[in-house]
Amino acid sequence: MTKQRVSGRVGGLSAGYDVNLTWDGARLTGRVGGAHQGKDVDLSVGDGRVSGRVGGRHAGFDVRGTLGPQALSLRLGGATLGKDLRLELGRTRFTGRLGGPRIGHDVIYLGLKSGACRWHDSYEWHLIPPRSAG
Numbered sequence: 001m002t003k004q005r006v007s008g009r010v011g012g013l014s015a016g017y018d019v020n021l022t023w024d025g026a027r028l029t030g031r032v033g034g035a036h037q038g039k040d041v042d043l044s045v046g047d048g049r050v051s052g053r054v055g056g057r058h059a060g061f062d063v064r065g066t067l068g069p070q071a072l073s074l075r076l077g078g079a080t081l082g083k084d085l086r087l088e089l090g091r092t093r094f095t096g097r098l099g100g101p102r103i104g105h106d107v108i109y110l111g112l113k114s115g116a117c118r119w120h121d122s123y124e125w126h127l128i129p130p131r132s133a134g
Helices: none
Strands: 004-010 017-023 027-032 039-046 049-056 060-067 071-076 083-087 094-099 104-109 116-119 124-126
Touching: 004 083, 004 094
Parallel strands: none
Antiparallel strands: 004 017, 004 124, 017 027, 027 039, 039 049, 049 060, 060 071, 071 083, 083 094, 094 104, 104 116, 116 124
């Protein structure tokens, strides 16, 4: 599979962070945030399971969950301080929630032409399609 790039910005210019990831069909790797305030991402996907780590040994968190044809369910961090990410997946869109019912964010990607993914509190992702060879 050709590697695909996922990049852009989540949040605004002053309170947001950069997203620079690569997807190769089995692993999602890269960095979220900047050089000083960011975290490395290393996630593996296989047999319907997602596992890996965001951040380093001491200042990071584990990621565990499942990926099916129509849903993604992840736990980001531990049982006490972690957050859940639950998404319903469609062909050209996904929707769901990061966090709990009171403290969290709605996540909505509607396959906009610009590739923008808007979160409830004006967070935004830009999903960059792979460049075609030729």
